[in-house]
Amino acid sequence: MQEIVRRSYTFWYYIPSLPAATIFMLIFMGLTGLHSWKLFTTKTWFCIAFTLGGLFEIIGYIGRAIAHSNTTTMGPYILTNVFVLLAPTLFAASIYMTLGRLIRRVGAEHLSVIRVSRLTKTFVWGDVLSFVVQGNSSSLSVLGYDQWAKVAVISGLAIQLVSFTIFWISALMFERRIRREPTPESLLPGIPWKKSLYMLYAVSALIMIRSIFRIIEYVLGNSGYPLQHEWTLYIFDSVPMAIVMIIYFTWYPSDIKAKTDLEGSMPLAYVYSEV
Template identity: 30%
Template sequence: MDKQELLVGCHAKVPGVGTSYGYVPTLGAGIAYVVLFGLSMMLHTVQMCWKRTWWTSVFAIGCLVEVIGWAGRTWSSECPYNSTAFLMQISTLIIAPTFFTAGIYVLLGQFIRQLGRESSILKPSLYLWIFVTCDIISLVIQAIGGGMASGEATKVNGNTAPGTNIMVAGIVFQLFSVTIFVLCAADFIRRSLRHNLLQQLTGSIIPLLGAMILSVVCIYIRSIYRTIELSQGWTGYLITHESYFIGLDGAMMIIAVAVFNIIHPGWLLPNHEKSNAWKREISGDEIEMNRVSES
């Protein structure tokens, strides 16, 4: 059977005829991640509605996109040559982490609003506008490259190099923007410690800050992996060995989003009224201390 005919419908692995993946995706891994991301999505939806933290919807949306992507890989485990399943997973699993980073950008902005403008070099709203814009630019670049490369990958002797190079440029740009965000977040922590802001808060915000750090680390690891993977090309070692994708993409992303199911902003982030009351109390204490020192 001609390979072009294998791209339509469902056909089992043919000896000697390679797939676009370089392997046949594992059925168990596909099902496991569909279930895990699906559960996280449902929990985030319930938590969002319960605590009315509507901005956390980005975590649920990101999980939905991950579910679609892993469903495509599950489909490919039974129909490894199907081009629709391949395109379905490659496009969605590139996009999904952007929703998680958007949630983290908003969360850092919430921290800054709670602790005061002196805790950050940027205004809270700027984190969302600057870094989400960078993510969108990265996604457009990756989408263009991904469309070109995946289209060639499903052809016999197709040239995937131009599209792959564009994809690498997009993901390197994303890695760069995440790196800048990490530096800004580190500066936020430094400023908060220097002004004794974190020490004055109740303990609830500290686990949430830890969850944000863990999520950023996981996303960063995934970005480094995808950069190296794509730079090796579609026949490279990393992209043709599924275990790396399962561990350095799937596992990293489920940790990055599920940590906010366990440590959810709706439960732990102080509300604005409590924050203002705390600030007034601190200011009152400082005024009283100044009066005592003057007397």
């Protein structure tokens, strides 16, 4: 009975900081606005998922701001947990698609570790699986299955971590091969494939660090240090994801668009054309 009463109000083990939530809400609003502008001006439609990830971050921190004065209400708790948790999976979808288009753009399909026709599908479907598994955790929590919700989140994060590890290795091996056997297209000055690869390494590493932190957070549970101290979320999740958006925007992959991009195909249809 005591456990039931405890669960009725202990959504937070601290009062969420309103200034911190507001600052990051504004940061992600600004970054998402920049990404939206870049998306539509360059017509790089496969980056739609990335921009949606920024929108998820905004919603998550709005929920966190609301929770400052509503720590016993389930709505803001679910809002911030779900949207902040899932935003990186949307970032990941565009990141995975970037590598596939980069390989095609430099005409180096034969140098890819995984067949290019399967490359994007493999990683994006893994990302979808991670999204669905983590997303179901909220419904399990609402129904009272906290232990299963915890397992769902950890499983989803583990899938994301494994996917990024394999993705990282695939990108590294591709870079090694194309440096040994450069294609004519890779020598053209207008295709910044090296910068694009470095950008992918950076954003992937940041999301991997964030995933490791989140796995530790959920493994330790409510009595663990991360869930008892708010600063850990901002240092190991909020800040890295903001940096991911800054890096991706700075080296936006608009120069590696496929032919269908250049011809102006329909945005959503194109995003899922390879998946």
